[in-house]
Amino acid sequence: MTPPTALTIAGSDSGGGAGIQADLRTFFAHGVHGLVALTAVTVQNSLGVQGFTEIPADVVAAQIKAVASDMGVDAAKTGMLATAEIIRAVAKTLDEVGGDIPLVVDPVAASMTGHALLREDALEAIRTELFPRATLITPNLDEVRLLTGISVTSPASQREAAEALLAFGSRWVLVKGGHMEGSTCVDLLTDGDAVISLSGPRYDTENTHGGGDTMASAITASLAKGASVPDAVAAGKKFIERCVAESYPLGAGVGPVSPFWVLTD
Numbered sequence: 001m002t003p004p005t006a007l008t009i010a011g012s013d014s015g016g017g018a019g020i021q022a023d024l025r026t027f028f029a030h031g032v033h034g035l036v037a038l039t040a041v042t043v044q045n046s047l048g049v050q051g052f053t054e055i056p057a058d059v060v061a062a063q064i065k066a067v068a069s070d071m072g073v074d075a076a077k078t079g080m081l082a083t084a085e086i087i088r089a090v091a092k093t094l095d096e097v098g099g100d101i102p103l104v105v106d107p108v109a110a111s112m113t114g115h116a117l118l119r120e121d122a123l124e125a126i127r128t129e130l131f132p133r134a135t136l137i138t139p140n141l142d143e144v145r146l147l148t149g150i151s152v153t154s155p156a157s158q159r160e161a162a163e164a165l166l167a168f169g170s171r172w173v174l175v176k177g178g179h180m181e182g183s184t185c186v187d188l189l190t191d192g193d194a195v196i197s198l199s200g201p202r203y204d205t206e207n208t209h210g211g212g213d214t215m216a217s218a219i220t221a222s223l224a225k226g227a228s229v230p231d232a233v234a235a236g237k238k239f240i241e242r243c244v245a246e247s248y249p250l251g252a253g254v255g256p257v258s259p260f261w262v263l264t265d
């Protein structure tokens with residue numbers, strides 16, 4: 001039987017823990033066929049990002065058109081988009097191939113080691129071109145601060161930030177709380193009416209490379225299978241928790257989260 005399809009529009013991580021590599025292994029773990037529109041080739045390892053080269057915007061658009069016109073896309077996800085030109089091309093092309101495809105926008109601005117993955121003028125393009133088209137946006141706390149100016153330090157400021165982000169036009173917002181203090185990790189999901197707090201244990205590990213990508217692609221995979229946004233996010237939270245719990249050291253720096261548990265579960 002043909003499985004559902006999910007498209008990742010994102011960069012390549014030579015270390016294999018984040019970017020399209022994380023997305024494809026997460027799609028596989030969910031029984032979803034992964035499609036790719038590559039936006040950039042990064043040079044990175046466990047110690048950080050040494051640089052990147054972006055793919056021409058027309059080639060990014062052509063990849064999306066090629067797979068959408070032939071194979072169909074049940075849900076899509078954006079990760080590293082690198083430049084405002086690529087962001088504009090992605091927004092236009094997604095409109096052309098079907099504006100009703102569920103779209104998860106992970107507004108990746110920098111790696112967890114602090115290296116920029118987005119040219120300077122591009123954050124505004126994500127906000128104006130992609131957020132209004134998004135079913136769900138999934139910023140972490142650094143991205144929340146860049147997008148809204150709000151520093152999230154408490155459940156109240158997490159809620160305030162979620163409301164500020166909703167004003168940019170996405171249907172749902174997930175403010176991830178992995179970088180807050182405390183023994184639990186609390187993510188907040190809202191569409192302005194429902195406000196859903198997703199809480200789970202905080203695992204004691206430094207090896208969380210690719211966590212944001214893995215969570216967003218797990219949500220995208222569930223959307224591709226027809227789940228509602230709250231159900232897809234709840235399932236994504238369970239999935240990423242287990243991936244963090246079973247993360248492993250690799251290289252001298254930060255190791256990746258791991259979806260390998262699905263092979264033996």
Ligand SMILES: Nc1ncnc2c1ncn2[C@@H]1O[C@H](COP(=O)(O)OP(=O)(O)O)[C@@H](O)[C@H]1O
Pocket residue numbers: 112139140141176177178179185186187200201202203204205208210211212213215237240241244
């Ligand atoms: N140490 C941890 N233990 C359990 N869950 C975590 C841990 N760190 C992050 N998470 C979860 O992983 C997901 C990604 O979160 P976060 O780290 O905030 O985003 P990003 O990886 O984009 O920086 C969220 O669901 C968060 O709650």
Ligand SMILES: Cc1ncc(COP(=O)(O)OP(=O)(O)O)c(N)n1
Pocket residue numbers: 010011012013018019020042044079080108110111112113117140208209210211212213214
């Ligand atoms: C190609 C590429 N895309 C995204 C990232 C971000 O990954 P990471 O630094 O691990 O941050 P989160 O996945 O935790 O948001 C990357 N490094 N490379």
